[in-house]
Amino acid sequence: MLYDNRKVKLNDGRSATLVLPNWFGFKHKKVAEKFEGDLEYMASLSIKGWVYAVYKAHKPNLQKGHKDFVLMWVETASGNPKTFIAGMAAAEMDEHRYQNGRLCRSCNEIVYSVDVHDYRHCSCETVMIDGGKDYTRCSQEGESVRIDFLTKEITV
Ligand SMILES: [Zn+2]
Numbered sequence: 001m002l003y004d005n006r007k008v009k010l011n012d013g014r015s016a017t018l019v020l021p022n023w024f025g026f027k028h029k030k031v032a033e034k035f036e037g038d039l040e041y042m043a044s045l046s047i048k049g050w051v052y053a054v055y056k057a058h059k060p061n062l063q064k065g066h067k068d069f070v071l072m073w074v075e076t077a078s079g080n081p082k083t084f085i086a087g088m089a090a091a092e093m094d095e096h097r098y099q100n101g102r103l104c105r106s107c108n109e110i111v112y113s114v115d116v117h118d119y120r121h122c123s124c125e126t127v128m129i130d131g132g133k134d135y136t137r138c139s140q141e142g143e144s145v146r147i148d149f150l151t152k153e154i155t156v
Contacts, residue, residue, distance in 0.1 A: 004028070004041065008110070010145065011155045016103060018110045018147070018154065019120070020044070023051050024074045031055065035085075037066055043149040046115045046132050047071075047096045054093075056150065069093050097150045100136050102129045103143045110145055110154065 002022035009015055023044035032039040037057035045054050052071040060066040067087030074081050101112040104122040111120040113129045113136065121128040127142035138144070146155045 001025075006152075008152060008154050010103075011153065016108045016110050016154070018101075019112075019122070021114055021118075021120075022053070023114060024053050024072070026053050026072060028055075031072065035070065036061060037070065039070055042069075042097075043099075044114050045096055045099070045149065051115050054088075054096075054149070093150070097148060099133055099147045099149065100129075101145045101147045101154075102127045102138045103145050103156075105142065110147070112147060 002025045004020040004022050006018045006020055007015060008018045021044055028041040038059045039055040039057055042054045042056050045052055050073065052073050055070040055072070057066060057068055057070055060068055068090040069088040071086045071088055072083060074083050099112045101110045103110045104124065104127040106126050107122050107124040109122040111122050111127065111129050113120050113132050116132045116135055118132060119128065119130045127139050129136065129138040131137050143156060
């Protein structure tokens with residue numbers, strides 16, 4: 001699994017590292033070059049039971065019917081991995097852009113569980129989280145935070 005870890009500031013002023021799994025291993029720079037719209041990788045998110053790599057289009061071409069967000073994913077059911085792409089409007093993304101995470105006070109990492117069977121722990125293994133967005137369970141250690149992947153705000 002590749003990661004796109006990012007330094008973040010919490011709303012109370014502390015700094016931390018947000019652990020961002022790159023679910024499909026897409027090379028974001030190449031994706032941004034290949035598709036128009038000035039794409040920026042947001043996160044790997046589970047939406048209605050499927051995991052997507054979500055990109056924000058800073059300049060969507062509305063005349064071509066492009067949306068504010070680009071969703072990419074890989075299906076391997078046929079044996080040959082195939083990449084798919086879809087669009088999502090900002091209003092629809094509003095209910096998917098948040099996720100609960102867990103902050104470790106020892107190693108200062110924030111982890112989140114992408115999907116139901118996605119078990120995550122911080123690098124010092126003090127804090128764990130599992131169950132994705134809908135069945136979240138986590139260790140007693142650490143602090144719960146709310147992640148807004150769009151604005152990059154982390155709220156304690
Ligand atoms: Zn830790």
